[in-house]
Amino acid sequence: MDKIIKTCKVCPVGCELIINEDQSEPSGYHVEGNSCNRGKDFGIKEIIEPSRILTGRVLLKNGAMSRLPVKTTGVVPEDKIEECLKIFNSTEAISPIKRGTVIIKDILGLGVDVIAARKA
Ligand code: SF4
Known part of the structure; x- marks a missing residue:
């Protein structure tokens, strides 16, 4: 190698x-x-066992934009990324939201949360 x-x-x-x-x-x-x-x-x-901090967007209701940028609080194994992104796509957050607010707690039982990457 x-x-x-x-x-x-x-x-x-x-x-x-x-x-x-x-x-x-x-x-x-x-x-x-x-x-x-x-x-x-x-x-x-x-x-x-490759893994990474995952970023993405969830749907946002009542906000100035239609999607809220989010990120995981820890690394996600590569073989779970697709499953996590599907959950992002089916999750809806409601404005107002502070940066750092937990949007999805303990996603897939991986021990990491998904939090708002900005206020909205
Ligand atoms: S945890 Fe922080 S200080 Fe330690 S090796 Fe990684 S980046 Fe460097």
Whole structure:
């Protein structure tokens, strides 16, 4: 495997991670560029089980716009993204909504919420 470069999405710092195969590591991968261990775990998980913060839109009622931008509060496994987007498409929020308001609690039981990305 060639080295893989990923941006850590665990916190807003956004460290650039360089991930290489390394059989001397218990995980089989060596991660550089991380400022903390959470970044190392994120980098390894991104190779073994890719996932990402999901963004999208839900329907908005009584607002100045017809759709409300939303995002997940944590990462969603790649194989669950399509299912989550279907739920986004069938969800309706009612204005007024503050930024950060939980729109969908614990989506698919993944332990992450879907929140409003802006006020509306
Ligand atoms: S490696 Fe640590 S400091 Fe850097 S973005 Fe990830 S969580 Fe934040």
